[in-house]
Amino acid sequence: MNEPIIKFEKVIKRFGEVTVLDELDFNVRKGEKVTIIGPSGSGKSTVLRILMTLETINDGVIHVAGKPLWHQYKDDQLVPASEAHLREMRKEMGMVFQQFNLFPHMTVRRNITEAPVHVLGLSKEKANQRAEEYLDLVGLADQADKFPSQLSGGQQQRVAIARALAMKPNIMLFDEPTSALDPELVGEVLNVIQRLAGEQDLTMLLVTHEMQFAKQISDRVCFFDKGRIVEEGPPEQVFKEPREERTQEFLKGFINPD
Numbered sequence: 510m511n512e513p514i515i516k517f518e519k520v521i522k523r524f525g526e527v528t529v530l531d532e533l534d535f536n537v538r539k540g541e542k543v544t545i546i547g548p549s550g551s552g553k554s555t556v557l558r559i560l561m562t563l564e565t566i567n568d569g570v571i572h573v574a575g576k577p578l579w580h581q582y583k584d585d586q587l588v589p590a591s592e593a594h595l596r597e598m599r600k601e602m603g604m605v606f607q608q609f610n611l612f613p614h615m616t617v618r619r620n621i622t623e624a625p626v627h628v629l630g631l632s633k634e635k636a637n638q639r640a641e642e643y644l645d646l647v648g649l650a651d652q653a654d655k656f657p658s659q660l661s662g663g664q665q666q667r668v669a670i671a672r673a674l675a676m677k678p679n680i681m682l683f684d685e686p687t688s689a690l691d692p693e694l695v696g697e698v699l700n701v702i703q704r705l706a707g708e709q710d711l712t713m714l715l716v717t718h719e720m721q722f723a724k725q726i727s728d729r730v731c732f733f734d735k736g737r738i739v740e741e742g743p744p745e746q747v748f749k750e751p752r753e754e755r756t757q758e759f760l761k762g763f764i765n766p767d
């Protein structure tokens with residue numbers, strides 16, 4: 510578990526005049542489960558969106574699975590990545606968003622098979638098998654023929670998780686996956702994520718405000734503020750004995766995750 514599968518080196522991200530990531534250095538090792546916490550606007554989601562290539566970077570270098578993400582090598586020089594390179598890199602990662610982002614006009618099954626068929630080139634039959642396998646994993650084997658609008662928010666989010674997993678990514682990114690859900694539906698989604706966290710080889714990077722959950726599943730918690738990591742460590746340390754004043758202040762706003 511030592512080799513970093515995600516490596517940010519001095520990454521700068523600006524939106525106009527605002528510096529959202531400020532020379533960020535950040536590593537995640539293969540198989541590690543890492544949670545990012547921090548105040549609103551501290552750059553947490555931006556980290557995930559940059560990894561999914563939904564946002565570019567202004568400076569610095571990111572490596573994913575040993576390959577540069579936003580760059581590629583040409584005659585030993587790092588040059589901006591081509592669209593083909595970005596497409597390849599995206600296959601390393603699956604992302605689950607706050608809003609489930611399912612295609613409303615497609616059945617649950619089609620939502621899951623679409624990318625395996627069109628991006629990975631799987632046969633329809635193979636993709637359908639995968640859909641069944643992952644729907645089973647998220648406890649929705651009997652919902653394949655429904656449309657998203659016929660499902661609860663918790664079920665839709667579980668479909669979104671199955672959809673990301675069906676691409677067999679090495680890294681799963683979760684961006685506040687329960688914050689759009691009614692409180693009574695949060696548990697079923699957290700249960701699925703918790704089960705995934707039991708998979709040793711799967712690397713997980715999660716942005717959440719669910720501190721209790723972060724404590725349960727994370728190997729490491731990173732506290733972000735103003736586009737930098739202020740403090741990081743095992744959840745027991747960060748939650749129980751935060752060293753930095755800013756972490757202490759932030760955690761005061763939450764019920765002690767004990």
Ligand SMILES: Nc1ncnc2c1ncn2[C@@H]1O[C@H](COP(=O)(O)OP(=O)(O)OP(=O)(O)O)[C@@H](O)[C@H]1O
Pocket residue numbers: 524529547548549550551552553554555556
């Ligand atoms: N596309 C964009 N254009 C302009 N500003 C943006 C854009 N996306 C994000 N920002 C700004 O960048 C900053 C960091 O956003 P980000 O979503 O990463 O924060 P966050 O830590 O995830 O916050 P939250 O907990 O509220 O989701 C915020 O000030 C946000 O307004």
